[in-house]
Amino acid sequence: MKILMIGNSGTYCNDMPVILEDLIRENGTEIRVDSVTKGGRQLVQNLDPADEKHREIAELTAENRYDVLILQEHTVYSFLEEERFAFAVAGLMKTVSAPRTLLYSTAPRKEGHAELAEHGWTSADMAFAVYGAYKRVATQCGAELSPSTMCFYWLSQIHAELNLYAADNAHPSYLGSCVAALTHYQKILGKLPTLHAALRIGEDDYRKIAEAVEVLIG
Numbered sequence: 001m002k003i004l005m006i007g008n009s010g011t012y013c014n015d016m017p018v019i020l021e022d023l024i025r026e027n028g029t030e031i032r033v034d035s036v037t038k039g040g041r042q043l044v045q046n047l048d049p050a051d052e053k054h055r056e057i058a059e060l061t062a063e064n065r066y067d068v069l070i071l072q073e074h075t076v077y078s079f080l081e082e083e084r085f086a087f088a089v090a091g092l093m094k095t096v097s098a099p100r101t102l103l104y105s106t107a108p109r110k111e112g113h114a115e116l117a118e119h120g121w122t123s124a125d126m127a128f129a130v131y132g133a134y135k136r137v138a139t140q141c142g143a144e145l146s147p148s149t150m151c152f153y154w155l156s157q158i159h160a161e162l163n164l165y166a167a168d169n170a171h172p173s174y175l176g177s178c179v180a181a182l183t184h185y186q187k188i189l190g191k192l193p194t195l196h197a198a199l200r201i202g203e204d205d206y207r208k209i210a211e212a213v214e215v216l217i218g
Contacts, residue, residue, distance in 0.1 A: 002064055003033045003188075004096060006057065007072025008041040010106040013166070014177035020184055022198035029189075034060055042074045042081070043088035047095075061096055068188055069098040070146070075106045075126075075170075076115070079133035086137045093141060101141070102187055105134035105149035107176060110156075110169035127153040146187045148180045151212045155179065159208050175201060179209050186217045 001024070005017050012035065021033035036046070036056050046053050071092055073085050093101050108126035109116050116123065131149045138145040152172075155162055164176040172180065178199045186192055192210050199206065 001029055001031050001068070002066045003031070003068045003070060004057075004060060004064075004066045004098065005033065005035040005037070005070040005072070005104075006043065006046060006053075006092060007035075007037050007070075007104065008074060009037070009039040009171060010075065011035060011070075011072045011104070012037040012039075013171045014174045016172075016177040016181055019177060019199065020181040023181060023185055023193055023196065024189070026195045026198045027189075027193045032064075034064070034066075036060070040074070042077050042084070043071060043092060044084050047088060047091045057092075057095060066096055066098040067100065069093065069096045069101045070104050070184065071101065071143075072104040072106060073134075075108070075130060078105070078137075079129040082133045082137065085133065086140050089137055089141045089143060093143065100188075101143040102146045102184065103134050103138045103143050104146050104180065104184065105130055106180075107149060107152040107164070107172055110165045113169040115170075123156070124153065144187060146180075146184050147216055148183045150216050151179050151183050151209070152176065154212050154216060155208065158212075162205065162208065175205060175209075178205075179212075182209055182213050183217065186213050 005011050017033045017035040021031055024031040036053050078085050108123050111123045163173050166173050
């Protein structure tokens, strides 16, 4: 199996593509996960022929046939510029031409982040705005949704003791990146992993995250 992930720091933070790759490999599937990322980036920038990341994507797709494409939009612009988001998804799906495309909906800002106060949002407001935009774009473009946003939100409501965010209240902590990786795993393979040592987290934390993923994806 070959997976290509395209996004920004929401993808590369804590080497999440490597966490996913190690977890899939641990459970017996031959896997390669490539990623094309740059901090603060919107997906549409990857469609510009003059852009360095556009050229990187072109090189990778010339050399590989990917089974799964995972796309991650800038969290705020996913719902503030939804039409642009959808345009980028459609363009990248055509460029990569993988049999399956997953849209990776990222975590909302945590309460206390300045961006929430600036716009008068709560973390819950942002969670549902991000999730709604991703769900609509997935339906419009014929993609699947990997609902990490709602896994984060659900866990923050019932397991506030989990440290899911980095100190900036925006990016995921290592544990938060494990939430995203496990969400992707369940969505791609249709089940939770039998083995999960690759995550390098405690059994209690794994149980709580796995329960959220199972409830929200099934």
